[in-house]
Amino acid sequence: MKIVFLTAGAAGMYCGSCMHDNAIAKALRASGDDVLLQPVYTPIRTDESTIASEQVFFGGIHVYLLQQMPWLRWLPRWTRSWMDRPSLIRMLTRRAVKTDPAKLGELTLSMLRGEHGRQSEEVGRLVDWLAKDIQPDAIIFSNLLIGGAIPTIRRRLPNTRLVVTLQGDDIFLDHLPADARSKAIALCSDLSKQVDVFVSHSEFYRDKMGAMLGIPHERFDIHPLSIDLAPFTSPPSDKKVSEQPAKTPDKSKGEFRIGYLARLAPEKGLHHLVDAFLQIGAMPEHANVTLHAAGWLGEHNIPYLDELRSRIAKAGLTDRFVVHESPDQSTKIELLRQMDVLSVPAPYEDPKGLFLLEAMACGIPVVQPDHGAFTEVVRSTGGGILFHPENTDALIHELIGLKNDPDRRANLGETGRQSVHQRHHIESAAEHMRRTCQPSEAPLAKQSEA
Numbered sequence: 001m002k003i004v005f006l007t008a009g010a011a012g013m014y015c016g017s018c019m020h021d022n023a024i025a026k027a028l029r030a031s032g033d034d035v036l037l038q039p040v041y042t043p044i045r046t047d048e049s050t051i052a053s054e055q056v057f058f059g060g061i062h063v064y065l066l067q068q069m070p071w072l073r074w075l076p077r078w079t080r081s082w083m084d085r086p087s088l089i090r091m092l093t094r095r096a097v098k099t100d101p102a103k104l105g106e107l108t109l110s111m112l113r114g115e116h117g118r119q120s121e122e123v124g125r126l127v128d129w130l131a132k133d134i135q136p137d138a139i140i141f142s143n144l145l146i147g148g149a150i151p152t153i154r155r156r157l158p159n160t161r162l163v164v165t166l167q168g169d170d171i172f173l174d175h176l177p178a179d180a181r182s183k184a185i186a187l188c189s190d191l192s193k194q195v196d197v198f199v200s201h202s203e204f205y206r207d208k209m210g211a212m213l214g215i216p217h218e219r220f221d222i223h224p225l226s227i228d229l230a231p232f233t234s235p236p237s238d239k240k241v242s243e244q245p246a247k248t249p250d251k252s253k254g255e256f257r258i259g260y261l262a263r264l265a266p267e268k269g270l271h272h273l274v275d276a277f278l279q280i281g282a283m284p285e286h287a288n289v290t291l292h293a294a295g296w297l298g299e300h301n302i303p304y305l306d307e308l309r310s311r312i313a314k315a316g317l318t319d320r321f322v323v324h325e326s327p328d329q330s331t332k333i334e335l336l337r338q339m340d341v342l343s344v345p346a347p348y349e350d351p352k353g354l355f356l357l358e359a360m361a362c363g364i365p366v367v368q369p370d371h372g373a374f375t376e377v378v379r380s381t382g383g384g385i386l387f388h389p390e391n392t393d394a395l396i397h398e399l400i401g402l403k404n405d406p407d408r409r410a411n412l413g414e415t416g417r418q419s420v421h422q423r424h425h426i427e428s429a430a431e432h433m434r435r436t437c438q439p440s441e442a443p444l445a446k447q448s449e450a
Contacts, residue, residue: 002034003437004134006057007142008041017142017167020354022050023228027430036134040126040146057126105180108172112187114148123149131156138162138437140199143169144213145184147191154194161439164192165199166209167351173212189213197436201225202373205351221436225352225377226429229421231329232361251338256286256403259339259364260293261332261355262346264323265301269345269369274308276345276395281317289403294324294335336362340409341402343367346374347390353377356384357424360416365409367398381424383416 007021022037029035037050040057110117115124126149130136138161141147147164154162169188173181192198192213198220200206206220251257258277262268270293277291297305305323312321324335336342342359349372356366356377366384368374378384385402387394402409 001137001434001437002134003028003036003138003140004130004136005035005037005140005142006040006146007037008039008146017165017352020167020225020227020352021140021142021165023226023426024429024433027228027426028434031427031430031434033434036136057122057129105177105184108145108176108184109180109187112145112148112184112191114150115152117148119148123152127152127156130160136160137439140165140433140437143167144188144191144195145169145172147188147195150191150194159439161196161437162194163197163199163433163436164195166205167201170208170212170351171348185212195219196440197221199223199433199436201352202376204349204373204376208349221432223429223432223436224380224424225354225357225373226424226426227354227357227361227420228426229361231333232358254288256289257338257340258289258291258399259335259342259359260291260295260344261336261342261358262295262344263301264293264295264297264305264325266304267346267348268295269347271304271308272345272347272390272392272395273343274311275392276343276399277321278311278315278317279392279396280399281320282315286400286403290320290322292322292324292335292339294327294332296326297323332358333362336364339364341365341367341399343395343399345369345390345395346372348372350374356381357420360384360413360420363413363417365402365412365416367395367402381416381419383412383419385412 003025005021005025007018025035025037038055038057042056111119114120117123130139130153135157139153139157141150141162141164144164144166150162153160173184173188176184192215198206198209198215200209200220200222201224203222206217206222209215210217210220258273260270260273262270264270273291273293277289280286280289281291309318309321309323312318324331327335336359339359339362342355342364343366344353344355346369351373353368353373356368356374359366360381360383366378368378368384368386369389370386371389375386378386385398387398402412
C-alpha cells in the first residue's frame with residue numbers, strides 16, 4: 001500500500017504522538033509498504049532516528065502570519081516560501097514557543113475551515129501534492145485538528161481511505177476560549193462525517209471523543225498502544241569498556257530510585273510526585289529514596305521546575321533529586337533500567353501513556369492514577385498499581401509498599417515486561433494500521449452519495 005502519515009510537529013519538544021507515528025511508519029515500511037511520514041506545522045522531533053520528510057506543509061510561521069496579516073495571501077507565494085524552510089522553523093521553535101490554545105482560537109477555527117479559511121492557499125498546495133505527486137491509498141492524520149483539508153482531499157481523492165488517530169484532541173480543545181471551543185467542536189464534528197475510520201488507543205478515549213464529536217463506536221478501530229521493542233532488548237552498555245563518560249549517575253548501594261519520565265510540566269503531575277517524595281524523604285527509614293525526573297523542559301516551565309527545586313532544597317533533599325532534561329533514546333533506556341518504580345501522576349485523563357510501556361519493557365513496575373488510558377494500560381498488562389487520582393497519601397502508600405516488598409515489585413515488573421513483549425510491540429501496531437488502511441467495499445464518499 002501507499003500510505004501517507006500527516007503528523008503534526010510539536011515545535012522543539014519531543015512529542016509522543018510523533019514518536020509513535022514514526023515507529024509505526026518505520027515498521028510498515030520495513031514490511032514492504034510505501035510509507036511517507038509528512039510533517040505539518042513544524043518538523044517533528046523524536047528520540048530515535050526518523051523517516052520524516054524534510055518538507056513541511058502548513059509551516060507554523062507561515063500559517064500564523066497568514067492569520068494575523070491576511071493581506072499576505074495576495075503576495076506571490078514565492079515571496080513567502082522562505083517561511084516554510086525547516087531550518088528556519090527549527091531555529092525559531094528550538095526552545096518550543098508555547099502554543100497556548102487560549103491565544104490560538106481564531107487560528108484553530110481558520111485551519112479547521114480548510115479551503116474556506118485564511119490558509120486556503122496552503123490547503124490547495126497540500127492537496128495538489130497529494131493528488132498529483134503521491135496518489136496514496138490511505139492518508140493517516142495524527143489528530144483531527146489538522147484535518148481542515150479533509151473535504152478537499154475527499155473531493156480530489158475519492159478512493160483514498162482517510163484515517164484519523166484521536167490522541168489528545170480534547171486537551172487542546174478544552175483550553176480554547178468557550179466560544180472558540182464550541183465552534184471548533186462543531187467544525188470537527190462536521191469533518192468527522194467525511195472520515196472513513198477513527199483510531200483510538202483505548203476504549204476510554206473512544207468513548208470520550210465519540211461523545212464529544214458524535215461519532216458512533218462502529219466507526220472506531222481500537223489499536224493497543226505499542227512501542228518499538230528493539231532498543232529495549234539490547235543488553236545494557238558496559239561502562240567499564242566505554243571511553244565515554246556515564247550518561248546517568250550509577251545507583252548507589254541500597255538506593256531506592258523513584259523515576260518520572262514525561263514533560264517536566266504541571267500537566268504531567270511532577271509536582272504531585274514531588275509532594276510524595278518530600279513526605280517519604282523526610283522519614284528516617286526511607287533515607288535511601290531518591291527521585292530522578294527525566295523529560296523535556298519548555299522555557300515557559302523553567303519557573304515551575306525552579307519552584308519544585310526550591311521546595312526540595314528547603315527540605316534538605318537536594319542531593320536526592322536529579323533532573324535529566326531531554327534524554328535521547330539510549331539515555332532514556334539507561335535511566336529506566338536504573339529505576340525501581342516509575343510514576344507519572346498526571347492530573348488529566350491522558351489518552352496514551354507511552355512511558356508506561358517503556359518502563360514495563362525494562363521490567364520496571366508503574367504506579368499511576370486510576371483514570372484515562374492509564375487504567376486500561378495497567379490493567380491489561382498487569383505491570384503496575386493504580387491509585388485514586390491526585391491522592392498524595394495513596395501515592396505514598398503504594399510507593400512505600402513497593403519499596404518494602406521487592407518480591408511484589410519483581411513480579412509486577414516481569415508481568416509487565418512479558419505483556420508488552422506479547423501484545424504491545426510495534427509490529428503488531430503496524431499490522432493493525434495496515435488492516436485499518438485497507439479499502440472498504442465502498443469508500444465513504446460513495447456511501448455518502450448513496
